[in-house]
Amino acid sequence: LSFSLFRGTVQHGLPLEIGDTVLFILSPQGIFPCTYIHLKNAHIKNKGQFETVIPTEDSVITEMTTTLRDWGAMWKRLYVKNEGDLFHRLWHVMNEILDLRRQVLVGHLTNDRMKDVKQHITARLDWGNEQLSLDLVPRREFSMVDPDEISVTELFKLMEHRHRKKETPVPASTHHLFVHMKSLMSSNLGEELEVFFHIYDGRENRPLSERFFVRLNKNGVPKSPEKTERQCTLFVDLGSSDLRKDVYIVVHIMRIGRMGAGEKKNLCSIQYRRPFGCAVVSIADLLTADSKDDHLLKVYACTTESEWYQIHENIIRKVNSRYNLSGSNTGLAVSLQLLHGDIEQLRREYMVLFTRGVSITKKLGFSDIIMPGEMRNDLYVTLEKGEFEKGGKSVARNVEITVYVLDIDGQVMKSYVAAGSGEPGGDEYHSFVLYHNNSPRWAEQIKLPIPVDMFRGAHVRFEFRHCSTKDKGEKKLFGYSFIHLMQEDGRTLPDGTHELIIHKCEENANLQDSSRYLKLPFSKANLPGNNQAVKGTKESFWITSFLCSTKLTQNGDMLDLLKWRAHPEKINDSLSKLKEIDGSEIVKFLQDTLDTLFGILDESSQRYGLKVFDCLVHIINLLQDSKFQHFKPVMDTYIESHFAGALSYRDLIKVLKWYVDRIVDAEHQDHIQQVLKATEYIFKYIIQSRRLFALATGGQSEEEFRCCIHELFMSIRFFLSQENKITSPVTQTQAVFLRTFPAVYGELLKIFTVREVAGFVRETLGSLPATAHAECPLETVKLHCITKTVESQLYTNPESRCILLPVVLRLLQAHMQEQRDLVMCARILTSMLSLIRKDDSLVVSEEVDLIVDSLLVVLMRTILEITNRPQPAGTNMRLQFQDITGEFVACLLALLRQMSDKHYQQLLQTFTSKDDLRDFLLQIFTVFRILIRPEMFPKDWTVMRLVTNNVIITTVLYLSDALRKNFLNEKFDYKVWDSYFYLSVIFINQPCLQLESFSPSKRKRVLEKYGDMRVMMGCEIFSMWQNLGEHKLNFIPAMIGPFLEVTLVPQPDLRNVMIPIFHDMMDWEQRRSGNFKQVEAKLIDKLDSLMSEGKGDETYRELFNSIIPLFGPYPSLLKKIERETWRESGISLIATVTRLMERLLDYRDCMKLGEVDGKKIGCTVSLLNFYKTELNKEEMYIRYIHKLYELHLKAQNYTEASYTLLLYDELLEWSDRPLREFLNYPMQSEWQRKEYLHLTIVQNFDRGKCWENGIILCRELADQYESYYDYRNLSKMRMMEASLYDKIMDQQRLEPEFFRVGFYGKKFPFFLRNKEFVCRGHDYERLEAFQQRMLNEFPHAIAMQHVNQPDQTIYQAEAQYLQIYAVSPIPESQDVLQRDGVPDNIKSFYKVNHIWRFRYDRPFHKGTKDKENEFKSLWVERTTLTLVQSLPGISRWFEVEKRELVEVSPLENAIEVIENKNLQLRTLIAQCQSRQMQNINPLTMCLNGVIDAAVNGGLARYQEAFFVKDYIVNHPEDGEKIGRLRELMFEQAHILEYGLAVHEKFVPQDMRPLHKKLVDQFHVMKSSLGIQEFPAYVRASPVHFTNGSPRSSCRNSVPNIISPDGARVVARRSPLTYPAVNRYSSSSLSSQASNEVSNITGQSESSDEVFNMQPSPSTSSLSSNHSASPNVTSSAPSSARGSPQLQDKHKHSRENSCLSSRERPVSAIYPNPLDPAQVNTHKQINTQTMIDACLSICLYTNIVRTTFSSRSLDSVKEVNNTQFSDTVGKLLCPPVPPSSLPPFTPSPTECQSAGLVSNSPVLSGSYSSGISSMSRCSVSEASGTEATTGDHPAHQGPTMPNSVSSGSDELIRRENKTPPPYSVYERSNPRRPVPLPHSLSIPPSVDPPALPPKPHQLRTSSMKLVPTSDPRRADGVPHVPRPRPLPRKVSQL
Secondary structure: OEOOOEOOOOOOOOOEOOOOOOOOOOOOOOOOOHHHEOOOOEEEEOOOOOOEEEEOOOHHHHHHHHHHHHHHHHHHHHHHOOOHHHHHHHHHHHHHHHHHHHHHHHOOOOHHHHHHHHHHHHHHHHHHHHHOOOOOOOEEOOEEOOHHHOOHHHHHHHHHHHHHHHHOOOOOOEEEEEEEEEEEEOOOOOOEEEEEEEEEEOOOOEEOEOOEEEEEOOOOOEOOOOOHHHOEEEEEEEEHHHOOOOEEEEEEEEEEEOOOOOOOOOOOOOOEEEEEEEEEEEOOHHHHOOOOEEEEEEOEEEOOHHHHHHHHHHHHHOOHHHEEEOOOOOEEEEEEEEEEOOHHHHHHHOHHHHHHOOEEEOEOOOOOOOOOOOOOEEEEEEEEEEEOOOOOOOOOOOEEEEEEEEOOOOOEOOOOEEOOEOOOOEOEEEOOOOOOOOOOEEEEEEEEOOOHHHOOOOEEEEEEEEEOOOOOOOEEEEEEEEEEOEOOOOOEOOOEEEEEEOEEOOOOOOOOOOHHHHOOOOEHHHOOOOOHHHHHOOOEEEEEEEEEEOOOOOOHHHHHHHOOOOOHHHHHHHHHHHHHOOHHHHHHOHHHHHHHHHHHHHHOHHHHHHHHHHHHHHHHHHOOOOOOHHHHHHHHHHHHHHOOOOOHHHHHHHHHHHHHHOOOOOOOOHHHHHHHHOHHHHHHHHHHHHHHHHHHHOOOOHHHHHHHHHHHHHHHHHHHOOOOOOOOHHHHHHHHHHHHHHHHHHHHOOOOOHHHHHHHHHHHHHOOOOOOOOOOHHHHHHHHHHHHHHHOHHHHOHHHHHHHHHHHHHHHHHHHHOOOOHHHHHHHHHHHHHHOOOOOOHHHHHHHHHHHHHHHHHHHHHHHHHHHOOOOOOHHHHHHHHHHHHHHHHHHHHHHHHOOHHHHHHHHHOOOOHHHHHHHHHHHHHHHHHHOOHHHOOOOOHHHHHHHHHHHHHHHHHHHHHHHHHOOHHHOOHHHHHHHHHHHHHHHOOHHHOHHHOOHHHHHHHHHHHOOHHHHHHHHHHHHHHHHHHHHHHHOOOOHHHHHHHHOOOOHHHHHHHHHHHHHHHHHHHHHHOOOHHHHHHHHHHHHHHHHOOOOOHHHHHHHHOOOHHHOOOHHHHHHHHHOOOHHHHHHHHHHHHHHHHHHHHHHHHHOOOOOOHHHHHHHHHHHHHHHHHHOOHHHHHHHHHHHHHHHHHHOOHHHHHHHHHHHHOOOOOOOOEEOOEOOEOOEEHHHHHHHHHHHHHHHHHHOOOHHHHHHHHHHHHHHHHHOOOHHHHHHHHHHHHHHHHHHHHOOOOOOOEEEEEEEOOOOOOOOOOEEEEEEOOOOOOHHHHHHHHHHHOOOOEEOOOOOOOOHHHHOOOOOEEEEEEEEEEOOOHHHHOOOOOOHHHHHHHHHOOEEEEEEEEEEEOOOOOOOOHHHOEEEEEEEEEEEEEEOOOOOEEEEEEEEEEEEOHHHHHHHHHHHHHHHHHHHHHHHHOOOOOOOHHHHHHHHHHHHHHHOOHHHHHHHHHOOHHHHHHOHHHHHHHHHHHHHHHHHHHHHHHHHHHHHHHOOHHHHHHHHHHHHHHHHHHHHHOOOOOOHHHOOOOOOOOOOOOHHHHOOOOOOOOOOOOOOOOOOOOHHHOOOOOOOEOOOOOOOOOHHHHHHHHHHOOOHHHHHOEOOOOOOOOOOOOOOOOOOOOOOOOOOOOOOOOOHHHOOOHHHHOOOOOOOOOOOOOOOOOOHHHHHHHHHHHHHHHHHHHHOOOOOOOOOOOOOOOOOOOOOOOOOOOOOOOOOHHHHOOOOOOOOOOOOOOOOOEEEOHHHOOOOOEEEOOOOOOOOOOOOOOOOOOOOOOOOOOOOOOOOOOOOOOOOOOHHHHHHHHHHOOOOOOOOOEEOOOOOOOOOOOOOOOOOOOOOOOOOOOHHHHOOOOOOEEOOOOOOOOOOOOOOOOOOOOOOOHHHO
16 A cells, blocks of 8 residues: 555656555565555455455455545535535544544554444444435444345345334333432522422322432532532433323422521521422423423422422412412522433443433332342331320420431441432431421431341331420420331331331430330330220321332242241242232242242152142243343343252153143133243253253163153144134134244253254144134244244254255245235245355255245245235335335345256246246246336445346346247247346346446446446347347337337447347338338437436437447348348438437436526427427427427516417317327317417417417407307407407517527537527617626637637637627518508517518728728628528527628618618607607707718718719719719708708707707708709608508698698608618718717707617627627718727717617607506597697608609609609619618617607717718618519519519528428408418408408308418419428327
């Protein structure tokens, strides 16, 4: 053993670490220094590969070492798990064990101390193992037991004993009360006190113990605090019957002082004992108290002093009138504790208590169990009462008694008068004094512990004195009494009350000469009749005496018997009276009594033989009593050492035979039964007597003795053979004899040989009647007799076992077959098998043969029956049930372990038919399956489980040959083989064999002893499978699941053995049916359930994936497969299974996490889709639908939960087919389940505020109710539908942000790895919050700080990279968004729901950047992402299916920016006019931002960039676009002019200066643009309502002059008035604004409009909050902006102070109709104000544009003025930007106006200008749609809002796309079309909206479900219905 580190750098050096062990085979030299090691002797076990080196040291030390090493690692893990309490406790125990180990290693301990230390060590080892959930260690005498060296039954006993000891402590029968007197607290102190404790029986009104006496000083504390025995005591030997409620601890307190408590001190100097107080506490109160409580007892005083003797009884009976509190604050402080167990056990457990000192207070009388050798001789005298005359006094006397004990010589015996334990005895005792009482009652108990030899002639004298209260305080003697302690005949003073005579005497009488008064009479009871004078005296004194002595007797009959030689005439009477003497008197003089009896027998056997025999029987049976059973060893000792009756055996045999012969004919069997009960000791006397006789005579009369014994046994066999009725007395006598018979065996062996005694026993037991009723009590007694026989010394001898075994087995077999007395049967079998050792001796082999033939089958059947019974209810019964099961199992294992190859061969040959062998194999396989159940043994019985498994696998190896030989080919039996394979599979999968879960040391121990039994069984499975041949088809596909479970065990060798079986299965299935669909189906079903249980790992997936290369090790199989045609389909199956495992492993790993997160949901979606699309497993698909649904509910994703449940709903039809019970659904019809699902989905849509989708389902349900005329439910459904409409209009909804997330690197789960997703954020969730949430879900991920696509190194990295930025949705529902009069809170829904495509813009400079005007080279890279499913859906994120990248030119970018700014201005003006704006600040800031930027050169920069000659010449193709830009600039100027007019009307007074400034700057702006007067084509008002305008006004086509007070709404729509599809920010050209504007901007941050401003959604890096990436160039054209880049720290502060409109309720800027404070305002707005406002809007145009683009919704109507129609056509109709150009990155300082809740662009942070190349180029009406590209003409007629840019190619692409995991269908009805989610959409109709039809019109078509078109598909393109991939199997669900 190395205790130092050695590097081994020398030649041949062996490096050593501390703790390394090296085995020296030869003595080495030169490999390491000898001083670095410590040599230890050792021996080697299992030499070879798994050899074990065991040090030859104490096994306890070895166990300590290995256990502490195991604990060390687990102890550290406790610290990591923060289990601090156990961590510290274990640390203390480990230190304690180390200290004890050190003591053992030193070797200086005595044997007793070593035993104690080992006991402490093992106790602590067991405690630690239990706390750490380690295995229970079987031990014998502190040492670990090797399971191979003892039988299994012995091992089970040891385990069970330790388990029971741990669980159920045996209740103690003896109890003790510990009392510690602490102090007396009282205000009346000042005198010394005496305190007396005793235990009192309130039921019988008598004391149970002697008194404990404590002296207190004047302060109320013990006088001798250093002597603890003076203040602590143990009341010993309390029985369980004494622990009851009416047993009390009584405390009497006496004061030592003056007669009266208030007398002056100088009256007298003499002190008296006077009553002070009494306290009582019930002993039952201590049973519920803590271990050692301090009690404060209330002290009571007598109301009348004469009642003092019964004050405790009055307190117990609560006679309140006779006592009161001695003081309000008087209390006795004591400590009381009940202790349990015998006194020796207490001395060990409470060593400190006994070492420190404690007095023992004995019980009055003997304890429940009298121990031999106990010496006690205590006489208790109680001073009861006295009657005294006045003696010539006018008042009564104050009487005090003085007690003396005098010996035979009249001398006072010193120290033999004790007031109680605790204080040493004195020479005399003074009673307390009762004041002026001539009839005093004391009830004071004193103890006189006088030695036995001084009892004869001793007497007790009581002297009576009157205590004067005068000055002198004298005590005057006036009389005395006495009593003798022993009578003349030798009897002691009888117990009881004695009335003594009071002899009067003078005050100065001398009583020292006792001879003078001893001749006088002392008691009135024994006065002679002529002494009437003394009898007539009135004065008397009463005492009660009680003797507790082990040597003295008060019984005269006992004395007469012992002195039989002196009075021979009394022998007959004395023998007759012996049975009446108390047993305690007999056991006192047991030896003397027995000598007397045998002396009489020797002298007068003829005359007194029968009576002596009866007396002997009485004494023997007396010792059977539990109170005297401990005297049996005394009698044994007497027989062995003192018995001298050498001739007694003849008489004893003679009388015993006489009794036995009379049994059959006797009417009364009671006495005979008493004789038979004493058979054991009668035989002991017979045998000992014969031995003494043989010793004395040299063995004479041997034959005569043997003949007598044989005759005696013949008589016994005769009476045992009698068959009688169950209730017959003879039957009961037979039972009595059988109970005592086994005890005789040992005595017979002292004289007879083993074979002779075995013959006696066999013949005797064999004479019992064979046929008996099951209910006969004799049957149970027979079994008891067999049990004792098997456990006797006789049976341990192999010679006798051969004789007795057939008898035992016959009786045992009969009981087990009938399932009777199984507890005893198990006990017998356990004892039998414990004696058989594993050796090759012929005797053992024959015994095993006999047991196997008789009991093996019966034993297995018994185990099957008792394990199939229901377990009993009671705890004790259940424990007994488990014990008996475990015992039978241990017996079976022990028997099987003893069986050799020869035994198995003989066993199998005994089965004459195949059916018998088949039944046996099925039975034993079933039993083995039961044995390896987890509940068979307690959890920590690993040792027992390993032994069990070792026996099972050994047996299975033997039986597999029988299986092969007898049940193959034409004799094939499926059931036997199936049972075999099933057993093998569950054997391998046992938890106790999964070595990977063990600690390294435990794994090493198991491998060394047993090897890996899983691999052994796996090899056996493979071998048996190969033998099956064509019968393999019988197990396909049934065994696929079990074998797959075996391969999931993480053991490489086992997997390599088992996986080729799957190839074989596939091959045979292919031969049979041409495919292996069954194999595939079973494989997939089982794989899901097994992996969800936690089985399988990544290595297993890789191993299974390499199943094809694994054909290598099996060349014949490989060649066979290569010749077959199914190799490709096989590889396909393995690929499918591998992908499924990937998902299942991911799913299992995700489910281990605590909270629901996106990873769990995404993983479940991935698995769900896989089951639907790739495996077509409908039931599994539906199961995972509901798992996903539960996850969404837990995460409160109610919308996603609805979409998820809709998947199952869509699989059902409105039919009446019955559906079975499935998941949580009851058995019901398909219609009922679909109705329930609809209602649940509507409820969740309601909770998720997705009311539009809920309305569709409400309509469908309403149609169903209407078709069935269920008008009650129809009414409810219509009301529900109406409530949803109300919620749409009244309640607030938040618009979510969308984020693109890329998961790169190999460390991500398979369903995420190297994929990108778009995620729908939570409410109020901004980029930083989302990023933090993702990093919390993936704590090891690295956040990428750029938005560029990663390269391959990132994809292949062994890490996790997250790339997150915000994206903007591209809505599909353009008809809703572009329609007039649709409220914003409706439009906002369609802007963020049913979204397939998202975009992200990144600005960049192409070519040389012009520092003076960066707009010349500023391009935008627009990325459009298309998802596999629309959002929201069954998940909050979906994978990106397609990426499109388009570059937007600088000119197109400028057009989009100005369009968006114009739309924003238009919207704000309209809201201001319609009074929807609470204040005008947003309009003010917007006007200020645009005009200020334009004045400072904003629009001029565009003119410089695109209107110069060079640009027009170099870009002739942009002519139309340049015209469009010019038109938009003029239009912006016109809108600004109109906006200023509206602003002037509404601006408050304090803002007038600003308004004037804006007007002045506007004129400067017009001048800079060169505008003096607007052309006619821009004079039409660009302002129109975008939300909530009355429909009538929307259709008004009469134009009007621009006027802020009187505008009209025209039906046509200018291209300038298209509402934006989404809120894309369009930050303006920021310029160096004036100080005034800056101030306004600064003020706005804290003013009301700040609530309506917000930063735009960011599309930048992970670390920014709605800000642009640092790589995105700031595009402010102002020269004041030095750098185009804006760092995060320079973001505008408004970013953090403003909320996004997506995070703000859509009605944030409008009055909420539900707000009471706004009700009136709301009414005004919605009635007259709205009408006035719409009439006052000026919307007209002077020019007709006949061009159309994808931005148009309606064709523009022609008006009169057409003067510019030709010349300006091109200018008005610039080429439409490509539809795939989504908006790009927002400015870091963007902030959106509150008025743009639904469709306005987002302003820059300071509303600085109308254009900015930095901004996301917000599209107008067409920017969110699929517009025509450059390859298509821009003007080819009206296009529907959902037109697709790529035409039929796009349609084909979408039709071929992998469908979502649910089908889309909805009935077609002529209702108004509403854009719907993918799962709820209704086919669009080209007809104008119509009113819903009448109910009867719907009945024919309402049930027709047609799939809707893809919401992304253009109208007009023929619809290709999607295939429904799932087969209909719902009827089975």
